Amino acid sequence: MLEDKHSYIANFNCTFGKENQPMLDYFFEIILPAFSKEEEDQKKGSEKKETDFFFRNVKLTNVKGEFVLAGLIVKSTTLEVKSRIIKGELVRTNEIYPSDPYSYFLINLKNHRMVLVKNQKGSPTLKNFSVTAREKIRNYTREENEVREEKLPNVNLNVVAIPFKGAIEEELKKVKQIKNVTLRFYPLNGDIIDNETVDYLTETLEKLGSKTGDITYNTPTNKDNVVSIIKDTKGLMKPTIRVKFNNGTSGTLKDDSFTEVMSIPLNEEETFNQNIDEITGKVINKPEFNETSEENRSIYDRVYTRLENAYNTLFKK
Numbered sequence: 347m348l349e350d351k352h353s354y355i356a357n358f359n360c361t362f363g364k365e366n367q368p369m370l371d372y373f374f375e376i377i378l379p380a381f382s383k384e385e386e387d388q389k390k391g392s393e394k395k396e397t398d399f400f401f402r403n404v405k406l407t408n409v410k411g412e413f414v415l416a417g418l419i420v421k422s423t424t425l426e427v428k429s430r431i432i433k434g435e436l437v438r439t440n441e442i443y444p445s446d447p448y449s450y451f452l453i454n455l456k457n458h459r460m461v462l463v464k465n466q467k468g469s470p471t472l473k474n475f476s477v478t479a480r481e482k483i484r485n486y487t488r489e490e491n492e493v494r495e496e497k498l499p500n501v502n503l504n505v506v507a508i509p510f511k512g513a514i515e516e517e518l519k520k521v522k523q524i525k526n527v528t529l530r531f532y533p534l535n536g537d538i539i540d541n542e543t544v545d546y547l548t549e550t551l552e553k554l555g556s557k558t559g560d561i562t563y564n565t566p567t568n569k570d571n572v573v574s575i576i577k578d579t580k581g582l583m584k585p586t587i588r589v590k591f592n593n594g595t596s597g598t599l600k601d602d603s604f605t606e607v608m609s610i611p612l613n614e615e616e617t618f619n620q621n622i623d624e625i626t627g628k629v630i631n632k633p634e635f636n637e638t639s640e641e642n643r644s645i646y647d648r649v650y651t652r653l654e655n656a657y658n659t660l661f662k663k
Contacts, residue, residue: 347613349611349612349614350611351450352463352607352608352609353461353464353609353610354462354463354464354507354608355605355606355632355634355635356459356460356472356506356508356581357460357504357507357508357581358453358458359458359504359505359506359582360377360458360501361501361533361534361535362499363500366502366535367499368535369535370455370646371645371649372499374652374656376483376486376498376501377415380482384401399419399422400420400422401420402417402418402419402420402618403417403418403618404416405619406656406661407623408662409623410630412455412456412630413653414454415452416452416453416622416625418618419462419470420446420447421468421470421474422444423446424443425443425444426442427439427441428440447465447466449464449470449471450462450618450622450625452622452626454630455646456638456643457537458642459508459636461635463610463625465612472507472602473505475505476503476504479503480501480503483503484500484501487500502533506583506601507581507604508580508634509601509604510577510604510605510606511573511577512606513603513604514572514573517603518572518573520592521569521589521599522589524567524569524572524587524588524589525564525565525589526563526565526588527566527572527575527576527587528561528562528585528586529560529561529562529583530558530585531560531561531583532557532583532584534582535642536644537639585601586598586600586601587600610624610628
């Protein structure tokens, strides 16, 4: 039976070391084994680690000639049922049920845009994915460096939701006053931002010899221009807006407040891999998922043959 699943597009911006080498330079040495290690350990009979989030069914897939890293992020949890209505009466209970809700994830290796598709209520979010990916990569790197002579570099990972103009406008309709807007900069993975204002800010960092930083605009009154700036960051900067809402309360809007929630119909009777292929086919042509800078294309072309060989050897059905 087909069910609509909520999906979210983000930027999986990952670089390595002090020189901020692009993700694909260490895809086979770090990314792929770090995402796959826990499942492989369990298949070999290793004791299952106590963890809340983990990856499963990680694979390299190819759709219309484009390579994508895909898999599941699973949340291992328990449901506590303390009360139930039985025969019309409220009855205390003490029932515990294991539950492992999951989300599908796909990372476009040409431009490191990603999509996360939640399978159900309670499935892992983009934030859960970001924290889990960073943790798995760091753990793998640390373990490898204990036995390697040539050490692996540290990861710098930022997963930022892609902002959509309509979603930003809808959020700001609820806002009476914008207290401040902060844009956080981080090292980019071969991206070039085609926007004069944002490009100027990025160049300022380079002139100062700084890799990270942020800029804050206090009490802006022009909402239209705030919308434009947030939209133009395209997930390559992390926006945060502190606001006072129309109802008088205060709050903070972050990147995941400004992304568009899309519905993707999936068949629950299909296998995980079949649904991964279905999701890939539906998003591969979306502009937000396939927009690619020349630098990203060059990096991708450089490792394309290795990706193709790995796919044909390890993952091709």
